[in-house]
Amino acid sequence: MQKRIFPTTGSDSAHAMTWGLIAATSLVIGIFVGSRGLRDFDPALVSYAGACVFSAFGLGYRYAMWLRRPPTRLYWYRGWHIFLDRKHFMRNVFHLGRIFWNNIVLQRFIERRSHKRWMAHWFLAWGCLLAGAVTFPLSFGWVRFETSVDNQQIYRAFMFGIPLGSFRLGTWIAELTFNILDVAAVMVLIGVFFALWRRGRDHGAMSVQQFSNDLTPLIMLFAICVTGLFLTVSTHLMHGLYYIFLSQLHAITVILTLLCLPFGKFFHIFQRPAQLGLDFYKRAGAEGPQAKCIRCGQEYGAALQIEDLKTVQAELQIRFQMTDGSHYQDVCPQCRRKNLALTQDALWRSTDMSKRGLL
Numbered sequence: 564m565q566k567r568i569f570p571t572t573g574s575d576s577a578h579a580m581t582w583g584l585i586a587a588t589s590l591v592i593g594i595f596v597g598s599r600g601l602r603d604f605d606p607a608l609v610s611y612a613g614a615c616v617f618s619a620f621g622l623g624y625r626y627a628m629w630l631r632r633p634p635t636r637l638y639w640y641r642g643w644h645i646f647l648d649r650k651h652f653m654r655n656v657f658h659l660g661r662i663f664w665n666n667i668v669l670q671r672f673i674e675r676r677s678h679k680r681w682m683a684h685w686f687l688a689w690g691c692l693l694a695g696a697v698t699f700p701l702s703f704g705w706v707r708f709e710t711s712v713d714n715q716q717i718y719r720a721f722m723f724g725i726p727l728g729s730f731r732l733g734t735w736i737a738e739l740t741f742n743i744l745d746v747a748a749v750m751v752l753i754g755v756f757f758a759l760w761r762r763g764r765d766h767g768a769m770s771v772q773q774f775s776n777d778l779t780p781l782i783m784l785f786a787i788c789v790t791g792l793f794l795t796v797s798t799h800l801m802h803g804l805y806y807i808f809l810s811q812l813h814a815i816t817v818i819l820t821l822l823c824l825p826f827g828k829f830f831h832i833f834q835r836p837a838q839l840g841l842d843f844y845k846r847a848g849a850e851g852p853q854a855k856c857i858r859c860g861q862e863y864g865a866a867l868q869i870e871d872l873k874t875v876q877a878e879l880q881i882r883f884q885m886t887d888g889s890h891y892q893d894v895c896p897q898c899r900r901k902n903l904a905l906t907q908d909a910l911w912r913s914t915d916m917s918k919r920g921l922l
Contacts, residue, residue, distance in 0.1 A: 579625070583623040587620035599723070611814070614822055622824065685754070691747075694747035718737065748791050752789075754784075848865025852866045872892055
């Protein structure tokens with residue numbers, strides 16, 4: 564019987580609840596410390612911060628529950644164990660940088676599937692990341708702006724209470740700083756357009772898509788971007804007309820999205836970086852010893868993966884141990900198909916002979 568490499572103790576729900584509380588508490592502490600005892604915290608943004616704390620709890624809970632699954636837990640710890648190997652640590656660091664650039668920055672794993680899908684995913688991903696990099700620090704009081712005491716045309720930027728620099732109104736830096744969320748909104752809208760266009764024309768995507776899992780996230784992102792752009796239009800083109808209503812409507816869309824962040828398709832934002840460890844796992848398996856079939860003697864896979872598969876199956880109460888002490892996973896796929904065909908043929912022959920009264 565296979566031993567558990569990474570055993571777990573206690574209730575899954577209690578374990579996940581603990582990590583959810585740790586994540587939420589850590590964020591509350593971070594808000595308090597980063598805003599210098601709430602001195603830099605804007606009370607008008609308390610609803611955003613509250614929704615973020617709830618999301619932190621949900622993300623911590625679900626991520627911990629996700630890691631309690633035997634396959635996920637094994638891949639997670641194996642990936643870290645292989646990456647932190649002292650013999651290959653520097654090589655792993657450079658390799659991590661390369662796969663981070665390809666899989667996270669350029670997202671080429673999507674490009675291999677479809678160029679339209681890649682464009683939609685890239686604009687959605689980086690538009691959301693850009694918006695989050697601006698919105699979250701502002702909502703937590705980590706970043707703030709104030710006018711200079713001796714010149715109202717100069718704005719000063721602070722992070723954690725530390726001066727970062729200043730800029731004059733009317734310069735390109737000021738325009739970019741005050742409209743960076745509009746840039747992010749346009750990027751997300753481009754991504755939403757390409758995603759909806761592909762889903763409306765690709766029959767394969769149409770046949771498997773679900774409204775709650777595939778279309779609702781796009782609708783929520785669209786609502787956030789449009790209401791956010793409406794605020795800019797109201798400010799610059801309509802002299803503040805309906806600004807209060809639009810700001811409240813925008814806040815509702817953002818808060819609802821934050822509350823939904825730990826659930827549904829949005830959760831893959833936090834799952835995707837963990838999959839970088841699979842690349843190290845595959846490389847370690849390819850460079851290590853290979854498993855040989857006990858029936859034909861041919862190599863058919865990495866020994867590391869085969870042994871881990873046996874361990875996971877044992878934890879899931881899947882018994883593939885054979886009567887002679889060997890394991891079903893020690894047989895290559897070709898021999899499995901041959902054995903299945905021979906077994907079916909033997910059963911057919913025995914059934915046919917029984918009908919003829921020969922058995």
